[in-house]
Amino acid sequence: MDVLDDLVNAALRAARDRGQDVAMVPLPAIAAEAGVSRSTLLRRLGGSRAALDDAVRRAGVDPGGRPSxxxxxxxxxxxxxxxxxxxxxxxxxxxxxxxxxxxxxxxxxxxxxxxxxxxxxxHGPVIELEELAAELPESLEETVRALHRIFIRAFQREPRVVAGLLSEVMARPKAPVAEMSRTTFPRMFRVFSELLLPHVHAGRLRDLPIPLLVQQLIGPLMAHLMLRPTLEPVVPGGLPPVDFASEEFVRMYLRAVAVEPPSESTRISP
Incomplete structure (x- = not known):
């Protein structure tokens, strides 16, 4: 069964109940009918409802309408x-x-x-970050790994826009494009607070300002992901796999800020 079949059925039910074409039914209504959050729905659709419309067509139904x-x-x-x-x-x-x-x-x-x-x-990490905060991982180590996976997906997802947007914001903090940081960055820091503060309060994470905890957590990974396309062709032997680099950064972070760093037995090989 196609992974989108349940979403197709939910979309068709919502469209029937509303007396509308599928394409005109808002995503929150489809998510509610499917019993998932809007962020989960978007993640399963790859960030765009185009995949859902295509699946509806494959089911023999014209979704109608046109994307907004x-x-x-x-x-x-x-x-x-x-x-x-x-x-x-x-x-x-x-x-x-x-x-x-x-x-x-x-x-x-x-x-x-x-x-x-x-x-x-x-196309960035915001929706997935908010989804992660709604379903907190059990351990600090898994929280850090989950955050790294979200940022890796955001940087590697096509079309690739995250690196370019963040580079512009960091290079020209007073440029007009930096206005986007005033709307999205507070949401991201709120999520980071929800994810990290419970570990601070439980004594598993050093009681440092959230900006410092966040910068140490994603700074090395982001620098690696942004420089990787430039360095990979010129570094002798190439760069290690992204997953290996991420795991090393996770371990560095936990050694720096965790009250009880992980054991060496969890180290992975390239």
Whole structure:
């Protein structure tokens, strides 16, 4: 059975109950019908409802409607960033690729900065981070590993936009693109607090300011992921697998801030 079959059935039920085409049913309504959260639904769909619409067509039903301007524009913007870089992103180019008007982009996003924030939310780690916080891992070590896996997926997911957006924010903190950090970064730090503070209160993690705990947790991994495409072709013998590098960073983090670091027996080999 296709992994999307249960979502297809949920979408068809929601559409029937509402008397609408499947494409017009909001994702939260489909998620509620499927008995999952909106973030879980999006994760299973790969961040876009296009996979669901395709599955509905394979089931012999026309989903009808058309993706919203928000969906078409964020997908178009992400593809432009991935293929041509952030400098190539203009509202005019997005409007052309998304088959909409520039005024409609202003209405939906409030401008280019709002659109970039939407692209980061759609293709970045935010949704998965919030989902992880809703289902806390049992141990500190597993929490750190789960966070690393989320960031690895975000950096490697196509279209690849996370590295470019974060690089621009860090390089030009006063540039217009940095406005996206004012909407998404507080959400991310709230999630990190929910994930790490219980371990601080339980005495498993040093009582350090959350920003320092977060920087030590994801800083080395992010630097590795952002530099990897540049270094891999020129480093003799290549770089170690991403999973191996992540595990080493996990161990470094736990040795630095955990009250009881993990044993050496958990070390993996490249």
């Amino acid at each position: 301007v928000w969906e078409r524009a964020t997908d178009a913007a992400a593809l432009i960033i991935s293929e041509r870089g952030l400098g190539a992103l203009t509202l005019e180019r997005v409007a052309e690729n998304a088959e909409c008007s520039v005024p409609s982009l202003h209405t939906v996003f409030g401008g280019r900065d709002g659109m970039l924030a939407a692209v980061f939310e759609r």
